[in-house]
Amino acid sequence: MDTRHPIESPTVTEQNPEPQADPGTNLGHSRPMVSVGGESAAKQAKRSREVGNVELQGLNAYYGSNHAVRDVSLAFDSAKVTAIIGPSGCGKSTMVRCINRMHEEIAGARSEGQVLLDGLDLYDPRIDIVAVRRSVGMVFQKPNPFPTMSVIDNVTAGLRLTGASRGELEDRGREALVGAGLWDEVKDRLKAPGVGLSGGQQQRLCIARALAVDPEVLLMDEPCSALDPVATLRIEELIAELKQRVTIVIVTHNMQQAARVADTTVFMLDGELVEVGPTDKLFTNPDDDRTEQYVTGKFG
């Protein structure tokens, strides 16, 4: 089914010996890193959520001599939303950008430690960075649709290099737009410029664009910080729907947002992981004093 699989992954294939609930798909135990073939939406929905588990082991990240993330070990469970909170400059975004290897795009930036996706080390030299980016999608702070492309071309931008046919592209684009809750608003203006949409719509367009390549994990770096409250609410509802399909990691400055959307919340300070726990517990009865001070507004 997938000819683009970058490397064979013994770890993944051996991990899950149990038969799958849906015999029609064998995706659960041998699902390759990248799947951009013609997988139907129905199959995707039924896909066993045994994939999309991310684990950080002893992750350190640097900008030159600045040690931005300090020895973080952490697991992000599939089918869950994990929020990362903490004051500005605490390394939240940097940590998240290590998961899809965007951190190393910055001059002078480097990282150490392991990032495992379903047991497979994404920093293994045999790993294709393009495959990593396709398995781990990302949505940025400010909506950034491609200004020269129409709505539909924006959504299919990441798919186009797979050599899919025009019709196939449109099908996948439509699925992604439906998935991002944008279809009804844009179905009559698919050929209109993507930048003509409202800010909230643009951000959902960017979510659709990330979903179109069918990632296992979706990283969201303060996705609502440039949006008004109504658009923010719409994105938060979308996050709740999407967690059935992808593992979601959301960086947020907004603690109420973390409380609303996340199953698990992680608190970081000065590059270190201070506390991780179920969202309710972290906000109401944290173990660490610093967490309590932060969530009660005593600093940050």
Added chain:
Amino acid sequence: MNAPAGHSLLLDRGHLKRRKRVSAIVSAASTVAALLAVAVLLIVVGSVLIKGVGALSIHFLTTPTALFGESGGGISNAIVGTGIMVGLAALMAIPVGLLVAIYTTEFASPRTAHPIRFVLDVLNGVPTIITGIFVYGLLVAGNHQSGFAASIALAIIMLPIVARTAQEVLSLVPATLKEAAHALGIAPWRATVRVTLPTAAGGLLTGALLAVARVAGETAPLILLSSIFAPGVLTEPGQALASIPIFIFQASESPSPEAHTQAWAAALILIAFVLALNIVARAFYARSRKRIGA
């Protein structure tokens, strides 16, 4: 004065008065300078228009230069020659200039990009007669003049203009767009072709047009490289070709008053062409900036 002591700072006197005066002088001087610049352009364009418009006719544009001693004639051979030489130069300089700009803004490290930028600035400052002599030594000495040699010199003059304007425009494309492309797993060269270049297209076209406008009037290298040509409309770049700047130069050196008027008319054509290119280039640039959101 019986203003309250606490408000004395607000009173208009002493050094405050002096500052106002200096401010008035500086703003008046800069306004005058700006008006002067506009006036110079208007005077040049106006005098060319007045002196040249009399000789302008369809016949002038569609007839080749008259043979020595004959009257009448036009500049069709010069228009065709300039078109061919500038066109060839553009074909050589624009692709190379764009690639240089793409390399320095998208792929090179700052340590490599800075020296290249500096070299381009130096190249841009080289007097064009020197570029002309260089190409003369390379292709014409011991051989013969040719439109091709001239277009190489024009291409060398165009290259830094194209590359530097393209660099400026490409660096205006927001990094967030490239980031978005990378995060989708789009390879860097593909992101450049599919995202960065289309976003900057208007500005890139602007740079190319300005470079064309700049070399269309270039004279010094042409005197060395393509000034002794056969009569009639020539289209073969292997031989020397006529051009509008050389026509202006030769006609204005002629003793005949008719030739002088023709020189003015040819100057009018050249200036109109350059102005038109500049206006079109501005329009593209404005559109491009809007698209980039700068």
